Amino acid sequence: xxxxxxxxxxxxxxxxxxxxxxxxxxxxxxxxxxxxxxxxxxxxxxxxxxxxxxxxxxxxxxxxxxxxxxxxxxxxxxxxxxxxxxxxxxxxxxxxxxxxxxxxxxxxxxxxxxxxxxxxxxxxxxxxxxxxxxxxxxxxxxxxxxxxxxxxxxxxxxxxxxxxxxxxxxxxxxxxxxxxxxxxxxxxxxxxxx
Amino acid sequence: xxxxxxxxxxxxxxxxxxxxxxxxxxxxxxxxxxxxxxxxxxxxxxxxxxxxxxxxxxxxxxxxxxxxxxxxxxxxxxxxxxxxxxxxxxxxxxxxxxxxxxxxxxxxxxxxxxxxxxxxxxxxxxxxxxxxxxxxxxxxxxxxxxxxxxxxxxxxxxxxxxxxxxxxxxxxxxxxxxxxxxxxxxxxxxxxxx
DNA sequence: CCATATTGATTGGGTATTCAATTTAACGAG
DNA sequence: CTCGTTAAATTGAATACCCAATCAATATGG
Numbered sequence: 001x002x003x004x005x006x007x008x009x010x011x012x013x014x015x016x017x018x019x020x021x022x023x024x025x026x027x028x029x030x031x032x033x034x035x036x037x038x039x040x041x042x043x044x045x046x047x048x049x050x051x052x053x054x055x056x057x058x059x060x061x062x063x064x065x066x067x068x069x070x071x072x073x074x075x076x077x078x079x080x081x082x083x084x085x086x087x088x089x090x091x092x093x094x095x096x097x098x099x100x101x102x103x104x105x106x107x108x109x110x111x112x113x114x115x116x117x118x119x120x121x122x123x124x125x126x127x128x129x130x131x132x133x134x135x136x137x138x139x140x141x142x143x144x145x146x147x148x149x150x151x152x153x154x155x156x157x158x159x160x161x162x163x164x165x166x167x168x169x170x171x172x173x174x175x176x177x178x179x180x181x182x183x184x185x186x187x188x189x190x191x192x193x194x
Numbered sequence: 195x196x197x198x199x200x201x202x203x204x205x206x207x208x209x210x211x212x213x214x215x216x217x218x219x220x221x222x223x224x225x226x227x228x229x230x231x232x233x234x235x236x237x238x239x240x241x242x243x244x245x246x247x248x249x250x251x252x253x254x255x256x257x258x259x260x261x262x263x264x265x266x267x268x269x270x271x272x273x274x275x276x277x278x279x280x281x282x283x284x285x286x287x288x289x290x291x292x293x294x295x296x297x298x299x300x301x302x303x304x305x306x307x308x309x310x311x312x313x314x315x316x317x318x319x320x321x322x323x324x325x326x327x328x329x330x331x332x333x334x335x336x337x338x339x340x341x342x343x344x345x346x347x348x349x350x351x352x353x354x355x356x357x358x359x360x361x362x363x364x365x366x367x368x369x370x371x372x373x374x375x376x377x378x379x380x381x382x383x384x385x386x387x388x
Numbered sequence: 389c390c391a392t393a394t395t396g397a398t399t400g401g402g403t404a405t406t407c408a409a410t411t412t413a414a415c416g417a418g
Numbered sequence: 419c420t421c422g423t424t425a426a427a428t429t430g431a432a433t434a435c436c437c438a439a440t441c442a443a444t445a446t447g448g
Contacts, residue, residue, distance in 0.1 A: 025219035164358025190384040
């Protein structure tokens with residue numbers, strides 16, 4: 001028997017798409033079940049409630065991004081290039097509709113979640129990304145490709161660039177198709193040893 | 195007769211506070227009218243509907259920011275310092291609870307508004323800020339305090355830094371109390387002529 | 389045979405918006 | 419200043435709608 005995706009997977013896929021397209025509160029169980037083509041009741045059966053469903057969707061995206069990041073960072077020549085790769089991977093991932101990255105952008109994972117446990121889970125998973133970026137900066141300071149900066153502070157600032165870039169590039173009418181490249185260039189310029 | 199604030203003003207004030215604290219969909223007419231201490235029906239009477247109310251609240255904040263920006267930028271010695279003042283003013287404004295800046299952050303002005311006319315109104319008002327920042331960069335390139343950059347591109351990149359900084363500093367658990375200063379420093383470092 | 393998956397109608401609660409009724413304010417004529 | 423008239427402000431209950439979550443009934447699979 002050719003087993004395709006399970007109904008649970010279909011629901012999660014539809015949920016990720018709808019969260020991406022219309023945000024948390026505009027996405028209803030009815031719309032999700034209709035897009036997935038399965039019964040409405042399966043949502044609570046498989047995911048508990050709406051918030052848990054979003055958490056599942058969001059974590060799915062974050063973990064895939066972490067994995068992609070780890071893969072792309074293999075074999076980078078130095079810390080500065082690692083940061084460049086990190087930024088490019090981040091933007092490429094966000095641009096790719098198949099990844100449903102907008103789930104995280106549209107749904108404010110740190111403010112829309114209501115229970116503190118759910119927030120903590122999301123925070124822990126996001127922290128992986130921060131850790132990776134910080135290690136890139138640390139590496140660069142050590143190997144001399146990045147100027148003398150506090151890796152902790154610098155990595156947060158770089159992350160702000162990425163977050164702001166995503167919001168500008170994908171949510172506002174400002175910025176052109178080169179925005180992401182411009183940001184990468186600016187970040188590298190600001191870190192490079194001179 | 196000592197005329198205090200009108201009921202319309204009380205409603206708008208309460209709406210801005212609640213939008214800031216809990217976002218668009220968590221803010222209800224009931225909560226707004228209760229906090230303002232006036233009748234629920236006045237909301238539609240004065241503002242038409244919920245989206246128009248949010249638009250009014252958002253525009254109020256943007257226009258106040260534009261005015262503050264213009265004031266603070268008077269008498270800056272050169273373009274680079276103008277950019278620094280712009281960034282500092284932006285962060286100070288966002289940090290100040292009295293300004294209800296979080297209305298704009300929590301309510302995603304470019305993605306939550308439903309009608310294209312409302313989006314256009316918001317876009318036009320926001321553009322004032324972009325124009326001001328671009329002029330600062332242009333000035334700096336001319337007076338030699340900023341290196342040779344495309345003012346259009348550079349100002350958008352700087353804006354991304356500010357937007358990302360706000361989200362990190364006020365919405366996520368990452369970044370410390372010096373984050374805003376770090377970002378200003380990074381931006382200035384990336385623009386300064388060497 | 390039992391646990392799990394699946395269905396969709398039902399439930400209970402909450403929402404923006406409407407509306408008829410009432411109060412207040414504005415303003416000119418006498 | 420004082421009515422009288424009219425428009426605007428104000429009220430909160432009523433309306434109509436939508437949603438997440440429940441649940442009893444049924445099917446499936448190991």
